[in-house]
Amino acid sequence: MLDDRKLAILRAIVEDYVSTNEPVGSKALAERHALGVSPATVRNDMAVLEEQGYITQPHTSAGRIPTDKGYRLFVDKLSTIKPLSAAERRAIETFLGGAYDLDEVVSRTVRLLAQLTRQVAVVQYPSLIRSSVRHIELVPVAAGRLLLILITDTGRVEQRVVETLVDLAEDSVAQLRALLNACLDGRSFGEVPLAVADLPDRVPAEDRPVAVAVLSVLLETLVERNEEKIVFAGAANLALGDFSKGLRDVLEALEEQVVLMRLLGEAGDPATLTVRIGAENQLQGLHSTSVVAAGYGMDGQALARLGVLGPTRMDYPGTMGAVRAVARYVGQILAGS
């Protein structure tokens, strides 16, 4: 359907357009890239590419720019992921190396990714459901209130207030705490609901209401906080690009946790990169943006996702390289801690 030369021309169009941000014409194309054919030939091919929907022209008598479909073909067939330079690798190591706790890892990662790609970076905290319990803590904070603290094996710490209505003796709190940890230590969060099912029966009758309250908050937390924790950075990079009217929509979308989550998409094989281009993105206001995302995690299992958001006119090979590299590093760091 499309011979090699047409594909080469499409690739050249994408590359030129991405780097110059200007519609690319047949003459410039024939010159800059050693295609060995005349501009007229290029024009003929371009007419075919346009007919098939891979490129389009902003107005008659302008050069061509790739369509979403064109970018898609480029990403799938015409390009290879660009490995990071040695300097970039070093930057990742030094930048992420010094981070100890999870908050720091995540916040450094998101800033790093934004800087590497010169785009908006998005990082999701490790999903609760796919982590396991390292420790549970109960601390009385006020009359009738306990603070429930969850610590996961990924270093994520979640806190929730439990309204117990009644005050619990220090002993009872300690006992409940011990019981919770005995039940749950080392368990994956997926097993938690089952593991705690009979727990209320194992506390003294007078403490039972409190135990039930604590458990219900615990279970709630697993649902509500499972994936919701997401951060982004690099919004300033949006102001560089070709956004003008769309900017507001994009900024708005970025502040919605739910939208961000959808943006990164479903967690899959951490080794696989997901690329969603332009209108492939169903989300409101993000029709002219592309997303490059990957899962990250320990030993081959995806804990959560991270990625980058930018204009469709994006350096896909470079961005994909950066996202993949950062995802791998983060996985290593989490595994090492």
Add this chain to the structure above:
Amino acid sequence: MLDDRKLAILRAIVEDYVSTNEPVGSKALAERHALGVSPATVRNDMAVLEEQGYITQPHTSAGRIPTDKGYRLFVDKLSTIKPLSAAERRAIETFLGGAYDLDEVVSRTVRLLAQLTRQVAVVQYPSLIRSSVRHIELVPVAAGRLLLILITDTGRVEQRVVETLVDLAEDSVAQLRALLNACLDGRSFGEVPLAVADLPDRVPAEDRPVAVAVLSVLLETLVERNEEKIVFAGAANLALGDFSKGLRDVLEALEEQVVLMRLLGEAGDPATLTVRIGAENQLQGLHSTSVVAAGYGMDGQALARLGVLGPTRMDYPGTMGAVRAVARYVGQILAGS
């Protein structure tokens, strides 16, 4: 120096310019506001106001717009803080009412403030130094690593990894935890350094290195994390306003924790509003923005600050009202928990 009429004219100019975003001329002014004088008189007064630096014209034969100095006078002498409408008060209550833990209070607050003012809102977490210890937890997380968790009376939870190098027996950890809590429970963080000074002497010799490591991390945390935790929301509102070139700078500034902190300024009397207008702001890239900030806290003592960032052309009375009201509510909520 400036008689009442000139002041009234300045006020009218500020109000009109803020609401229309267009330079205001003498004729429109004389008509819209019942000044009882002719446009010519207004012109004379405007010439004086301009000479004194309160207003300026973008170009000859355009109307006048306020200068920073003009806004300053307006804020200090010509306007009163506008109380919120009943609907707005209700919005605050319902929006902040359902929040339990501190993270939720803060994140809701910042979104609420952004929405109320249609500007960028910034909220600082309660400063550690001005809080006191509610509980300290030590959890072994890996070989040679402890997780130190601080819980403050404001509900703030801080975590840090401690590299202990050696593994500690569960007993020793428990003992150290108990000792820490005995020393520190209820103490203000300002007293912590003194209170723990002799703590290493009170643990068994073999655990002493670990105790020292834990303490040094604890003290470090108090310094490093004291005020650094700051969030913002409503960046999308920037795209509405008259930013065009400056937008990038502002977005960049917002992503720098340090800049955000400086932005909110020194904590003062929580009842006092700080307004910094345009170039009064020394921060890079924020010369044409204004900041309205206030301290918030429990029982009259400021724990931290929150505020709003927007164009100098801002509805100061309304913004000040919203900031003050939100600050008070947040204080109440923190006190009540």
Add this chain to the structure above:
DNA sequence: CTTGGCACTCATAGACTGGGAGTGCCAAGC
């Protein structure tokens, strides 16, 4: 199938224009 030629399209930039909003100044009036 490729190529050079050629007419055609159309965005862009620059020059020019008229209209209008707004000013500053001045002389007359209260």
Add this chain to the structure above:
DNA sequence: GCTTGGCACTCCCAGTCTATGAGTGCCAAG
């Protein structure tokens, strides 16, 4: 002496027009 109407002046803005040039589509020849 402050206020006011009149008036000339400035200068932005929007519209029109034009020349330019990049780029295209088509065609006929190689």
